[in-house]
Amino acid sequence: MLERLLSSLREASGPISVDDLSNRLQVERSALQPMLDLLVRKGLLTEGTDVDTDVACCGGACATSCTGIQGCPFVAGGMPRTLEIRSNN
Numbered sequence: 001m002l003e004r005l006l007s008s009l010r011e012a013s014g015p016i017s018v019d020d021l022s023n024r025l026q027v028e029r030s031a032l033q034p035m036l037d038l039l040v041r042k043g044l045l046t047e048g049t050d051v052d053t054d055v056a057c058c059g060g061a062c063a064t065s066c067t068g069i070q071g072c073p074f075v076a077g078g079m080p081r082t083l084e085i086r087s088n089n
């Protein structure tokens with residue numbers, strides 16, 4: 001199963017969401033999570049969120065204290081997790 005997972009990640013044309021992987025492999029998301037976590041810990045995958053880092057502020061709710069999209073409390077936990085094969089693998 002790990003080899004199928006890695007193969008699917010290699011075939012993706014960039015970062016892929018866990019939901020997309022789940023659909024491609026026809027495996028429940030809850031079954032993929034531990035495998036993905038293992039591959040991230042081993043350094044085989046890079047992890048991110050499905051968000052464009054150049055996205056503008058949500059409208060000024062944080063005024064001048066903006067920490068950027070990755071640290072924003074307004075989107076924290078709300079962006080889907082994405083994964084991709086590290087470039088040296």
